Amino acid sequence: MSEETETMRLHVLTPDRIVLDEQVTSVRFQKVDGWQGILAHHAPYLTRTVQGVLIYRLPGDSQPRYLVLHSGTLEVRDNQVQVLTTAAEQGDDLQELAQRLKQQQQEADALAFEALIEFTKVRAALLRALTDLPAAPDSIR
Secondary structure, three states, rough: OHHHOOOOOEEEEEEEEEEEEEEEEEEEEOOOOOEEEEEEEEEEEEEEOOOOEEEEEEOOOOOEEEEOOOOEEEEEEEEEEEEEEOEEEEEHHHHHHHHHHHHHHHHHHHHHHHHHHHHHHHHHHHHHHHHHOOOOOOOOO
């Protein structure tokens, strides 16, 4: 088998869906200190990704495919590349992908803010309940 036809499995997962599950020939992605490339049978590897583009190639396809990622982690093990991220979108137009990812992140931020408000309300109610407790009877003291 030639190096060009060697493949590995690429999984890209967000908390709510499987974005991609494909056999690919190569993966390139952005890290804090620059670009990294992965080919089939790469050594085990674990790293953090930054918000940016992941480029991959399918077997027999000369055109690269694109995935815009929010930051996350990437693990290479047993000829598989697994990316865990909060948001990801795939497509051919990078500007459109970036806009969709930005919209997804804004929606996730809004949900997180709502959850923070609810947590704060529950915490305040708990504190009020704890401070309103009656004094312990003398027999317990």
